Amino acid sequence: MNNSSNTPILQARGIRKSYYKNQIELPVLRGVDVAFARGEMSALVGRSGSGKSTLMHLLATLDQPDEGEVWFDGNRVDNLSRRGRDQYRNREIGIIFQFYHLLPELSALENVLAPAMISRSVLGYFRQRKSLTARAEAMLDRVGLLDRKTHKPCEMSGGEMQRVAIARSLMSEPQLLLADEPTGNLDTETGESILQLLRQLNTEDGLTVVMITHDDAIAERADRCYRMQDGLLVDRFENEPANPASASRGNIATKPLARAVSAA
Amino acid sequence: MYRLLLCFRYLRTRYIALASIISVTLGVATLIVVNSVMAGFSAEMHERLHGLASDILIECHASGGMPDPDAHLAEIHRVVGDDIEGASVSVHVPSMLGIDFNGQLITRHVNLVGIDAETYDTVSHFGRYLIHPENQKQVDFDLREAGFAETRENFPASGWHYRRARVAYERALDEERARVEAMDREVAKLSTTLPQHPNDSSASEDGLIDEDSPESLASAGPSLGPLLPPELNGGDTSGVAATFDPATEQYPGIILGISTCSNKLRDDAGNVRDHYYCRPGDDIRMMFPSASENPKVLNQKFTVVDLYESGMSEYDSTFAFVRLDQLQEFRGMIDPISGVKSVTTIQLKLIEGADLNAVRDALRKRFPPDQFAYSIQTWRDMQGPLLAAVRLETTILNILLFLIIAVAGFGILATFFMIVVEKTRDIGTLKALGASGSGVMSIFLSYGLLLGIVGSGVGLLGGILFVDNINEVAGVIERVTGQEVFDPTVYYFTEIPTILNPFTLAWVMAGAVAIATAASVLPAMRAARMHPVTALRFE
Numbered sequence: 180m181n182n183s184s185n186t187p188i189l190q191a192r193g194i195r196k197s198y199y200k201n202q203i204e205l206p207v208l209r210g211v212d213v214a215f216a217r218g219e220m221s222a223l224v225g226r227s228g229s230g231k232s233t234l235m236h237l238l239a240t241l242d243q244p245d246e247g248e249v250w251f252d253g254n255r256v257d258n259l260s261r262r263g264r265d266q267y268r269n270r271e272i273g274i275i276f277q278f279y280h281l282l283p284e285l286s287a288l289e290n291v292l293a294p295a296m297i298s299r300s301v302l303g304y305f306r307q308r309k310s311l312t313a314r315a316e317a318m319l320d321r322v323g324l325l326d327r328k329t330h331k332p333c334e335m336s337g338g339e340m341q342r343v344a345i346a347r348s349l350m351s352e353p354q355l356l357l358a359d360e361p362t363g364n365l366d367t368e369t370g371e372s373i374l375q376l377l378r379q380l381n382t383e384d385g386l387t388v389v390m391i392t393h394d395d396a397i398a399e400r401a402d403r404c405y406r407m408q409d410g411l412l413v414d415r416f417e418n419e420p421a422n423p424a425s426a427s428r429g430n431i432a433t434k435p436l437a438r439a440v441s442a443a
Numbered sequence: 444m445y446r447l448l449l450c451f452r453y454l455r456t457r458y459i460a461l462a463s464i465i466s467v468t469l470g471v472a473t474l475i476v477v478n479s480v481m482a483g484f485s486a487e488m489h490e491r492l493h494g495l496a497s498d499i500l501i502e503c504h505a506s507g508g509m510p511d512p513d514a515h516l517a518e519i520h521r522v523v524g525d526d527i528e529g530a531s532v533s534v535h536v537p538s539m540l541g542i543d544f545n546g547q548l549i550t551r552h553v554n555l556v557g558i559d560a561e562t563y564d565t566v567s568h569f570g571r572y573l574i575h576p577e578n579q580k581q582v583d584f585d586l587r588e589a590g591f592a593e594t595r596e597n598f599p600a601s602g603w604h605y606r607r608a609r610v611a612y613e614r615a616l617d618e619e620r621a622r623v624e625a626m627d628r629e630v631a632k633l634s635t636t637l638p639q640h641p642n643d644s645s646a647s648e649d650g651l652i653d654e655d656s657p658e659s660l661a662s663a664g665p666s667l668g669p670l671l672p673p674e675l676n677g678g679d680t681s682g683v684a685a686t687f688d689p690a691t692e693q694y695p696g697i698i699l700g701i702s703t704c705s706n707k708l709r710d711d712a713g714n715v716r717d718h719y720y721c722r723p724g725d726d727i728r729m730m731f732p733s734a735s736e737n738p739k740v741l742n743q744k745f746t747v748v749d750l751y752e753s754g755m756s757e758y759d760s761t762f763a764f765v766r767l768d769q770l771q772e773f774r775g776m777i778d779p780i781s782g783v784k785s786v787t788t789i790q791l792k793l794i795e796g797a798d799l800n801a802v803r804d805a806l807r808k809r810f811p812p813d814q815f816a817y818s819i820q821t822w823r824d825m826q827g828p829l830l831a832a833v834r835l836e837t838t839i840l841n842i843l844l845f846l847i848i849a850v851a852g853f854g855i856l857a858t859f860f861m862i863v864v865e866k867t868r869d870i871g872t873l874k875a876l877g878a879s880g881s882g883v884m885s886i887f888l889s890y891g892l893l894l895g896i897v898g899s900g901v902g903l904l905g906g907i908l909f910v911d912n913i914n915e916v917a918g919v920i921e922r923v924t925g926q927e928v929f930d931p932t933v934y935y936f937t938e939i940p941t942i943l944n945p946f947t948l949a950w951v952m953a954g955a956v957a958i959a960t961a962a963s964v965l966p967a968m969r970a971a972r973m974h975p976v977t978a979l980r981f982e
Contacts, residue, residue, distance in 0.1 A: 236976050282872060
């Protein structure tokens with residue numbers, strides 16, 4: 180793998196994707212080119228229907244583009260075999276969802292262990308069980324939930340569930356974190372703590388974070404911001420850390436709230 | 444790893460799925476109970492059928508039978524001697540049994556069999572089913588003193604002891620009757636002078652005793668002696684009817700099937716009781732054809748020396764056994780010049796593991812039916828329709844019960860589809876975390892397998908417990924419903940026989956597990972094919 184810092188870690192080239200309904204083509208992405216630099220915290224912002232979620236699914240190889248390519252760390256990933264894409268999702272990237280998507284039958288610790296279990300056979304898992312459990316506990320500790328490790332998702336709050344989801348996404352030591360509306364289902368305060376956690380991971384561990392959001396206030400917290408509209412990338416700008424000027428581009432209604440959060 | 448963990452978790456948390464496999468459990472339990480009861484019944488039946496019928500039966504349909512059985516046996520030994528463990532010759536003759544019971548003659552059609560007591564036990568389990576414990580060891584056609592079926596409830600007193608008491612009673616009764624009759628005559632004589640003279644008040648000791656007039660004895664009760672023409676009386680007491688003393692002597696011995704001379708009835712309290720028309724120590728008579736070319740009916744008196752109870756009503760109600768040499772003599776089956784005796788039947792017992800059909804076919808080849816009027820059959824041939832019926836019943840029951848489990852399989856299918864729909868987002872999550880389609884599929888397949896194992900395992904335990912306590916269960920059902928489940932007047936076992944065959948258990952288990960797993964294939968495939976993005980967005 181190419182680890183030189185000047186190549187983008189994740190790149191989309193000329194991505195087109197359409198959905199079909201009753202043989203009518205509904206274009207969702209109409210030629211998107213985007214590159215995410217290593218070690219940066221970026222945000223894809225756009226209204227619902229702008230195609231940002233579809234782009235994220237394509238970047239995570241959960242879906243395949245009609246046209247265009249997805250490159251990860253110098254390798255093309257969109258045309259990999261099913262197995263190759265499964266491994267890419269399992270080992271190279273971590274994904275966080277708006278609705279956390281924890282498995283309700285498993286405890287917090289088991290949820291964190293899930294990616295490790297998926298990539299290993301029963302025997303392989305049992306051989307490495309101690310080290311894997313230790314790593315999962317370390318990840319839970321990292322998100323501050325080690326004391327909740329035996330709790331089931333239904334016994335946790337939304338913020339706690341999202342922390343567990345983050346711990347899970349870190350389990351297989353990815354270089355890249357894809358976060359789909361990570362705070363979309365949380366109140367402002369909890370959302371803030373999640374954002375801080377992501378930022379912390381970015382700065383301390385050098386993790387590349389790609390965040391998808393409809394909220395300009397949250398997008399402002401990223402180093403770099405890409406705006407999407409009608410399936411096209413329409414704008415790209417860099418945020419100064421806590422720069423109020425860039426906030427003027429955001430939604431007026433959310434502006435005071437965003438300020439209050441950043442001041443807090 | 445996650446597959447195992449998840450399907451165990453699903454098993455513990457999805458009670459609806461557990462409910463859906465209750466039908467599998469019930470089906471498996473029913474299959475096990477039905478199969479073991481059927482196996483118990485048919486094993487018991489086989490045992491009895493086979494125990495009575497020898498392995499191979501060679502019957503001669505001529506009324507005179509086949510002459511010189513020793514030559515036949517020698518020939519049979521020459522043909523299939525390696526497979527033969529024992530052989531016995533006998534005479535089978537259709538006959539009518541007459542029992543005098545309270546002055547009425549009860550007649551039954553029976554198959555009179557003359558057996559060679561020495562060899563008959565080598566070809567069948569004849570002795571085992573006799574009532575007297577000594578006769579079970581060695582058959583004896585002489586009446587025994589007592590000790591018949593001491594363990595049996597309500598079995599009447601039998602043997603010499605009973606016979607002497609009965610004779611003494613009959614004699615006393617005859618004497619009393621004769622005395623009353625004499626008195627009646629006296630009264631008739633006096634009636635011209637004394638018109639009103641009640642009998643009972645004039646009992647006096649001076650009545651004349653009319654010795655044994657046949658008419659009075661005929662109406663006197665169980666004694667049969669005078670009913671028979673004197674020339675037919677007695678085998679070994681030939682021609683001594685006048686001096687035959689039933690208190691010390693007996694007619695030729697006969698062993699009757701228990702159902703030929705008894706009746707199973709239910710008393711007021713609902714208990715099954717046997718009522719005996721005659722018992723060891725009583726005399727009966729048999730009417731059967733002679734072996735000559737112009738058959739005549741022979742009327743011969745026998746003394747019952749034992750009863751025979753195999754539990755197969757077919758045998759118990761149609762067989763009576765006497766000594767072979769006596770029957771041959773009565774029927775004139777001994778050539779007066781050469782002294783060669785004839786028999787109608789040769790029974791063979793084969794060594795363990797011998798091929799019945801091969802031996803039968805070899806014998807048929809040696810005695811082809813177009814030259815010899817012999818029918819050569821194995822015991823299975825003779826009971827073929829019955830055995831086939833039981834097999835058919837078992838097969839059909841198994842098919843029906845497996846259909847029940849298959850219906851349960853569709854229940855599992857529906858439940859699994861629901862579970863897959865419910866788990867759509869989790870399936871999406873697993874795929875997003877890198878689980879493959881086949882991995883997701885195997886979660887649901889192993890879930891189905893696990894459900895099948897749990898369901899049929901519980902069914903197996905339940906079935907085995909039920910079978911182990913089937914008689915208690917039957918008792919409880921009887922108490923609750925008031926309906927007898929297992930009627931001993933119909934069946935000849937007092938308890939429901941059961942056999943748990945490990946092979947049957949194994950294939951019932953395997954079948955049920957396979958059905959449960961098969962039912963989960965479609966839902967599992969649906970889960971595997973689910974598109975991750977659609978699954979993740981599923982609300």
